[in-house]
Amino acid sequence: MRLHLLGVSGPYPASGGATSGYLLEAGGKALQFDFGSGVLSRLTAVFPPEDLDALFLSHWHFDHCSDLLPLIYRLEAAGRRIPVYGPEDASSAVRKIVENAACFELQTVSPDSRILLSSDIQILVGPARHPVPGVGYRVEAEGKALGYTGDTNTLPSLADFYRGCDLLLADGLFPRADWAEGKPHLSAALAAELARDAGVGQLVLTHLNPAYAPELLLREAQSLFPRVRLAEAGTELSL
Numbered sequence: 680m681r682l683h684l685l686g687v688s689g690p691y692p693a694s695g696g697a698t699s700g701y702l703l704e705a706g707g708k709a710l711q712f713d714f715g716s717g718v719l720s721r722l723t724a725v726f727p728p729e730d731l732d733a734l735f736l737s738h739w740h741f742d743h744c745s746d747l748l749p750l751i752y753r754l755e756a757a758g759r760r761i762p763v764y765g766p767e768d769a770s771s772a773v774r775k776i777v778e779n780a781a782c783f784e785l786q787t788v789s790p791d792s793r794i795l796l797s798s799d800i801q802i803l804v805g806p807a808r809h810p811v812p813g814v815g816y817r818v819e820a821e822g823k824a825l826g827y828t829g830d831t832n833t834l835p836s837l838a839d840f841y842r843g844c845d846l847l848l849a850d851g852l853f854p855r856a857d858w859a860e861g862k863p864h865l866s867a868a869l870a871a872e873l874a875r876d877a878g879v880g881q882l883v884l885t886h887l888n889p890a891y892a893p894e895l896l897l898r899e900a901q902s903l904f905p906r907v908r909l910a911e912a913g914t915e916l917s918l
Contacts, residue, residue, distance in 0.1 A: 680705040680823050680918040682846070685721040687910035689830070689852065689886040690742045692717050696912055698742035699886060701827065701848065705820040706800040708732040712816060712827050719746040719753070721912065729757035733796065736765035737829025738813035739774050747777055754782035764788050764802075766812040790814060805840035807831035810863050817841065823918040826879065830864055830886060838876040845918050847874050848910070851884035854895050867896035871904035885910035 681704040686697030697717025702725065703710045709726055711734045722728050728750060736744055747763075754761060762784045768774055778785045788794070792804035792814075800820040807813035809830045817840060818825045826844035831837070841847055851870035858866035865873070867884055874882035882904055887893055893909050900907045 680818075680821055680825060682825065682848075682916045682918065683725055684883075684885070684910050684912055684914045684916070685725075686713075686715050686718045687885045687887055687912050688742075688889060689715070689850075690740070691889070693887075693889040696889075697721055698745075699737075700746070702726060703818060703825065705818060705823075705825075706797060708796055708800060708820075710735065710796075710802075710818070713737055713743040713829070714746045714750065715742045716745045719750055728753055729759040729761075731761050733762045733764065735802065735816055736763065737807065737815065737827070738766060738809055738811050739768045739771035740811060740830070741773070743830070744771075744773050744777075747773060747783075751776075751780050751782055760784060762786060764794065764804075766814050768812045770811065788814060803840075806834050806836050808834050815840065817844065821918075825918060826877075828865070828870075828873075832860070832862060832865060833869060837873055841873065841877040841879060843878055845880040846883065846916065847877065847879040847881070848883045848885055849873060850886040851896055851900060852886050852888050852891070854891055855899055857891075867900040868903055871900035871902075871907060874907070875904045880906065882907040883910050883916070884908070 683702040686700035698715030700718030826841040851867035852864035
């Protein structure tokens with residue numbers, strides 16, 4: 680499996696950056712996870728967007744889905760249709776547009792959903808805790824497992840869902856000092872605790888807020904789990 684980090688910021692992009700978007704090449708398929716601001720341009724640099732096999736959304740906040748709107752024009756021009764998987768959210772204007780766009784085939788997922796893309800690729804849908812309905816994903820292919828938390832705060836079931844993943848791409852937005860139980864995201868330290876408790880091979884901290892120094896987040900995570908790195912746009916990781 681090859682993971683392309685296209686956009687790693689949230690809830691708004693850093694200068695010259697993009698918000699959440701990750702391309703996974705696995706088992707002969709091209710799978711896109713989230714599609715935030717600036718991701719379409721970055722995806723186009725490494726892969727033709729109209730050739731995606733499926734697109735998975737963790738939730739419908741703009742920093743995770745906004746580039747679906749200009750993607751409509753590209754798909755219409757190419758005469759292509761792409762399956763889009765995401766949670767139900769009656770409050771989302773973007774979801775309504777996607778539901779009615781002929782170039783998308785929208786399929787609703789919820790925790791405990793299981794998607795078989797082929798005999799060699801399965802995607803498990805897991806829980807998340809966020810102000811709007813959200814999910815996380817676990818991709819199992821080629822004898823490896825990739826976990827993606829989407830946006831979440833703590834949940835007792837997270838460690839079991841991501842247990843044994845070779846790589847965990849986790850929301851680690853807050854430093855310790857700014858995290859609270861009612862916040863919409865994990866802290867970097869809590870993401871590291873999740874990685875440790877789930878016994879993952881490697882942790883990648885993402886959803887990096889430009890307001891926080893990434894080096895601080897990395898230090899706080901490394902104090903609890905040494906096999907951690909910061910997500911960096913343009914990076915390609917192999918599993």
